[in-house]
């Protein structure tokens with residue numbers, strides 16, 4: 531799977547970023563074309579390495595358990611799965627913990643397939659078809675906003691403003707989780723086929739900080755095959771916490 535392997539065809543970002551950043555619409559169009567043609571199953575969501583699914587689910591579930599144990603996540607009413615695709619994370623991770631899970635993805639066909647893949651509407655809230663670069667989460671709704679393997683689809687600037695809108699979407703004491711592949715050696719890599727960047731962790735953290743977030747817990751995914759980018763799970767809270775409504 532090229533997006534998550536260290537050895538795949540990709541370029542160091544400076545040139546690619548500069549040319550693409552002038553026209554982020556082109557990058558987003560490329561992504562939409564790529565993802566609307568992928569297979570609508572776990573294989574497609576995991577870029578051709580379906581064996582990632584098991585360890586990924588265990589890693590995310592354990593991460594959520596630690597957030598609960600450490601009182602980082604204290605309510606389990608509503609979660610939002612960003613870049614949800616067919617609902618793999620929704621079904622196997624979030625629905626086991628949250629009363630209701632909303633989903634957002636750029637690709638209509640993937641969101642449509644999620645009904646069959648998940649197999650029940652019970653525990654599914656709203657389904658939004660929109661790019662995260664423009665999506666505005668409902669205000670103060672979510673105990674957790676989960677952003678997995680999609681942050682690299684946004685330019686630095688759009689990711690910053692998306693995270694700022696996510697902060698507005700958090701319920702009091704809400705948490706944003708980013709689960710993402712990160713590059714080594716401090717370089718951002720651009721993948722032309724699906725218009726996606728793999729950033730170093732330092733840049734991801736800088737973007738989160740610029741958006742007004744700070745890290746409350748982080749860990750690395752284990753159990754993946756060798757040769758893939760490292761995958762980090764990062765829990766973030768707003769620097770200025772969301773206040774309870776006084777009604």
Ligand SMILES: C[S@@+](CC[C@H](N)C(=O)[O-])C[C@H]1O[C@@H](n2cnc3c(N)ncnc32)[C@H](O)[C@@H]1O
Nearest residue numbers: 565575613615618635636637661662678679683
């Ligand atoms: C690698 S898949 C990950 C899917 C899911 N998060 C998972 O882990 O199974 C990337 C997903 O992000 C979606 N996506 C790509 N660009 C997006 C964007 N700009 N806004 C929202 N979703 C996007 C794709 O349609 C695809 O479903």
